[in-house]
Amino acid sequence: MKYRWGALGIWLAAWLLASAAGAAWVARDGLRQLQDDSDTQARITHRLLSQQVVQYDAVLATLALLGGSGAEQRLSTVYPSIRAVVRRDADAAWPDARLAAAEAQSRSAQRPQLGPLDLPGGRYWLVMAAQPASFALDVDLDHTVPWADWPMDPKTSPIRLSLQHAGQQFVVQPGARETGPWHFEFHKHLASASQDFDVVAERSVRLAELPWGWMAAWTLAVGLLLAGTRWLQQQRTERRRAEERVRFAQVARLNALGELAAGMAHELNQPLTAVLANTQAARRLLDEEAGPDELATARSAMGQAAEQARRASDVVGRLRRAIERPASDGTGQVVDVHDVLRRALDLLEPELQRQGVDVRLHAIGSAQEPVRVNGDRVALEQIVHNLLLNAMQAMSQQTAGTRRIDLGYGWAEDVRHCQVRVCDSGPGIAPDALPRIFEPFFSTREHGLGLGLSLCETLAQEMGGSLHAGPGDNGRGACFVLRLPRAA
Numbered sequence: 001m002k003y004r005w006g007a008l009g010i011w012l013a014a015w016l017l018a019s020a021a022g023a024a025w026v027a028r029d030g031l032r033q034l035q036d037d038s039d040t041q042a043r044i045t046h047r048l049l050s051q052q053v054v055q056y057d058a059v060l061a062t063l064a065l066l067g068g069s070g071a072e073q074r075l076s077t078v079y080p081s082i083r084a085v086v087r088r089d090a091d092a093a094w095p096d097a098r099l100a101a102a103e104a105q106s107r108s109a110q111r112p113q114l115g116p117l118d119l120p121g122g123r124y125w126l127v128m129a130a131q132p133a134s135f136a137l138d139v140d141l142d143h144t145v146p147w148a149d150w151p152m153d154p155k156t157s158p159i160r161l162s163l164q165h166a167g168q169q170f171v172v173q174p175g176a177r178e179t180g181p182w183h184f185e186f187h188k189h190l191a192s193a194s195q196d197f198d199v200v201a202e203r204s205v206r207l208a209e210l211p212w213g214w215m216a217a218w219t220l221a222v223g224l225l226l227a228g229t230r231w232l233q234q235q236r237t238e239r240r241r242a243e244e245r246v247r248f249a250q251v252a253r254l255n256a257l258g259e260l261a262a263g264m265a266h267e268l269n270q271p272l273t274a275v276l277a278n279t280q281a282a283r284r285l286l287d288e289e290a291g292p293d294e295l296a297t298a299r300s301a302m303g304q305a306a307e308q309a310r311r312a313s314d315v316v317g318r319l320r321r322a323i324e325r326p327a328s329d330g331t332g333q334v335v336d337v338h339d340v341l342r343r344a345l346d347l348l349e350p351e352l353q354r355q356g357v358d359v360r361l362h363a364i365g366s367a368q369e370p371v372r373v374n375g376d377r378v379a380l381e382q383i384v385h386n387l388l389l390n391a392m393q394a395m396s397q398q399t400a401g402t403r404r405i406d407l408g409y410g411w412a413e414d415v416r417h418c419q420v421r422v423c424d425s426g427p428g429i430a431p432d433a434l435p436r437i438f439e440p441f442f443s444t445r446e447h448g449l450g451l452g453l454s455l456c457e458t459l460a461q462e463m464g465g466s467l468h469a470g471p472g473d474n475g476r477g478a479c480f481v482l483r484l485p486r487a488a
Contacts, residue, residue, distance in 0.1 A: 042199065050191035085138075112127060124195075391405050392405075412483055438469070468483075
């Protein structure tokens with residue numbers, strides 16, 4: 001049924017929305033954690049590299065202070081990252097003009113300066129101007145990296161780390177080759193004014209690196225929570241439906257008993273009236289023709305018969321007055337027809353699903369305002385409930401895929417009445433049974449009491465309306481049309 005699939009669609013939409021929002025939050029938190037880890041490792045490498053290059057400044061400062069004694073040539077044994085040390089005395093020249101330019105800059109800045117730079121080849125020169133001699137270090141970047149203290153495996157780490165300066169770069173570790181939709185970068189210059197290389201850490205996060213396990217766990221948890229909530233709601237709905245069915249059964253039994261009492265009173269009143277009339281006539285005849293001895297006996301017997309007939313009539317009358325429905329005041333209450341139909345369908349939903357009945361609830365015509373009538377809500381609910389039950393019972397012998405109920409409501413042609421149409425795809429009503437369909441105790445079912453439709457017609461008439469039966473559209477099935485006065 002459409003309304004059932006609509007409710008299920010709302011639950012599915014809520015699950016998808018909550019799952020997507022939670023998964024996005026988990027993914028965002030996972031990305032933030034990956035970025036924090038990358039930044040932490042990059043900061044550690046920055047600190048380690050800064051410690052290394054600061055040592056070169058200290059070495060040059062020591063050489064300049066001591067003036068050199070030839071021992072500087074053995075520095076490579078202490079510092080493997082220093083490939084060579086070049087000393088220039090006051091009367092000598094540098095082997096490379098770029099070293100001379102770096103010495104001039106060092107003398108002006110009074111600190112070491114970068115000389116010839118070959119970052120792709122992993123080499124650079126560091127020059128310190130001093131008296132009586134200036135010094136230059138040939139530094140090997142690959143040996144500068146303290147691999148023993150390195151925080152990550154350079155072969156497997158997804159982080160690409162490089163030292164960059166003046167458009168050149170030295171790749172410390174290559175990182176992952178595959179790229180992803182998310183990219184993190186870290187930039188920070190080394191803690192040396194003379195060797196202000198930019199430490200650049202880059203990380204590309206692929207889809208496979210997202211926390212899919214946590215995202216799946218969140219989706220499953222949301223699904224279980226919503227399923228549990230829906231199960232509890234269904235339990236409450238089933239309990240409410242059970243209470244409604246009990247209430248309907250009680251009202252139906254009382255109304256059926258009222259119909260039964262009315263029928264009994266109608267059927268018994270005539271014979272009892274005849275008995276009373278006959279006994280009174282016999283009494284008059286005996287008064288006129290019987291002898292003195294018989295008169296007393298006949299008069300007494302007929303008097304007792306008349307008394308018993310009156311008592312039986314009184315008993316039936318009291319039974320009918322005790323259980324008949326209270327009379328309506330004629331005003332009723334304003335009832336929303338669509339709300340009543342939805343409540344009736346909701347009450348019968350489990351049985352409709354079990355029997356595979358497809359119900360189409362729709363408005364007749366193009367009226368935009370709600371359809372409201374004057375009547376009794378409980379009586380209208382019971383009429384619709386009984387008509388739907390009759391339609392389901394009429395289609396019980398058909399295959400599940402062919403069981404359909406068309407439930408329409410809207411304004412009648414005169415606009416002063418509302419009509420509710422309950423049409424089924426069953427075998428329909430036989431032409432000879434159609435005139436008697438609303439008679440008490442008339443039923444086309446084998447074990448039917450024949451009071452349901454009679455009760456529906458009585459309830460409709462008490463609300464100022466009517467109930468009619470006929471063949472369905474295209475002559476197939478049965479169609480019941482309920483008309484009620486429109487609410488002011």
